[in-house]
Every structure is written in C-alpha cells, then in structure tokens.
Amino acid sequence: MEQLKERAIIGPSISIKGTLAGEEDLMIQGQVEGKIDLKNNNITVGRNGRIKADIYGKVISIEGEVEGNLFGDEKIVLRQSGVVRGNMTAPRVNLEDGAKFKGSIDMDARGEGRQRNLKEASTKKSESSREEPGDSGKHKDKKDGEESGQRGLGLENDTSSSRA
C-alpha cells in the first residue's frame, strides 16, 4: 500500500499574497497571489484553490483555477475541474477531458521528447514502404531569431488539387 506523504494544507478561507516557499508537499484550497516555489515537492491546487501566481514544483496537479505559468520538474496534471490560463512547462503534461486550458505547453524540458521522436522516426522509416511525402532541408531561409525552425517541413509532392 502506498504510504501517504504528509503535506501542508492551505485551507479555503486562507488568502496569501507573496512568495510561498518550503520543503514539503502542499495542498492549496485557498487563494494565493504572487509566487509558489516548491521545486522539490508536489503541489496540488484543490477544487477551491484560486491562484494568481507562477508555480514551481515537482508534480503539479490542478483541480481549481490558476492564472499564471506552471513549471513542473516531473509532471503537470490538469484535472477535469481544472482551469489554467498561462503556460505549462514540464517533461510530461496530462490533460483530463473537460479541463480548460489556454496557453502553451512545452514538454521538452529534458529533451525526452526529442529522443522519443528520433526513436519513432527510425522505427517508422524501417517500417514504411510507401513513398515519402516530403523532403527535409529544402527550405533554409529561416530568419535569425525566429523561435522555431522549419527544417523538414517542406512538402513537395501534392497528391491532389494543388494551386497552379
């Protein structure tokens, strides 16, 4: 049986402005405005939690409402009842159906996605017997300072009604 880890609780009637920091897991049912910095611990924003802050944690689980950016060292979980407006950065992000989210999700915090991508690419390449739809490296006019490149995204062979 999984041992329950002790955690601090901020109750629904508590309202905090400022920076929250510490070395234990935290459950927030109240309101926090500022910054939550518990990089080595798990943070849960309960259904009653209302947060206007950036949150730093190991595993971050959201059941309430958050306006701010989330940085999960391991994982971020947005539960069905969760509402997040901000950006999420973590190696893994789980969104449950019904969760509301607007912002960006960056899941390559540790380069794991890239490794998976490479592995899948090599698998696909060996399995695929169909004609390759694209070509890589055709377009090399990426401007300096662009946030993202375009390598390998040039499709060449239209399969239907291309513009003349």
Added chain:
Amino acid sequence: MNKWKSPIGVQSKQEPIALSSSELEVNTSLALNVLSYQLRHEKKYNILDLGPALGANVDFFSQFSCKIYIEDFYHTLSSFDYFSPEDGFTYQTVFDYLLPYTHNTRFDIIMSWDIFNYLERDEFKSLISHLDNFCHKGTLLFSLISTLKHIPEKPTTFRIQDQESLQYQAGSTVLRPCPGYQQTDLNHLMPHFRVCNSFLLRNGFKEYLFVYE
C-alpha cells in the same frame, strides 16, 4: 455596445434539424498521417492548436519534441463580445488581441480543425492574414472543410487516436448553414498557402494539408 456577430461566422438559423446522434465516430485521417510523417526530424516543433485543450491531442504531440499553443479559438472568439467592427475595431485588431504572439514566434504546424467552416469570408481572410505573421516557409496547416450544406451549430471536437485516426464528436445536434468553401475560395482566402494534400472523406469533410510559401 454592439456585440460581436452572433457568435461568429455564418449566422445560425437555429433550424431544428436534429442529427441522428452526437455519438463518437472514428474516421481515418490521411492528412494527419502525412502531417505526422513530417514530425520525424530532430528539432523542436512549434504547434498552434486552434481547437480546445484535449488530452488525447496533447498526448499525441507529446511523443514529439514540441511546444503546443492551445487557443480554443472558436469559444474564445464567440465569448468575446466587447468589441466589434461596428465599434471601429477591425478583425485584425481583435485577432491581434486574441492571438498575441511575440514577433519572432513562428509555427511549424497549425491545427485549425473545422474552424474555418464557422467563419465568414472576411473573418476567415483576416484570421489567415494574422496567422501569416507567424508562419514560415514550410509551415503546415491542417484543416477540415465541410462539403455539406449544413454543419453542426458548433465545431466538432476532434481527438487524435493515432497518426491516422481521428475521433469525431459533433459539437451540437442542431445544424446551421455551411459556407461550403471550395478550392477556389480557399486559394483566394489563403493566398500564401498552397494545398499539398487533400482528401475527401465519406463523412462530408475534405481534409486539407496546406503549406505556407
């Protein structure tokens, strides 16, 4: 203050045409398959998803190295009733506000799903014009254009099951007229995009994969 047209795009006539059901339906997606194949390179992809936040779609893209921007554009725009063209605000102003990205942001992939079916021509053109600012040569745009006369009142929810299967869930059992954009319309409305793949599906959708040039 006047509100944004109700809610956006082609006016719903609230015709009581009931669909047989809004149950889930899975269809093969050839364009998604082609798009997935493009994600094979060792690079980080910037993906703009104009649809709602869905775990299945995030899970699918999470197998690649990427940053996903999720906008739930239809619901954001339809609930955005503070400004309207009648108040002197242009579509461009509104889109700048609703889809604000830094000037150096460039998307590799844009998932518009069936949203274009819910936009009038000028809205459609303005949205594309706004997105042009964040595309680079080679940006791919995935879209589902309905060829039917009527479509559900609200956009369909699409969940990626795997790289060639999409689960459809109609947004409503009430239907509204469909603008029925043809290839020539799309050429006019998306002047910097070229169709690189298109597939007509049995359910009345035509899948398009556009590439920005």
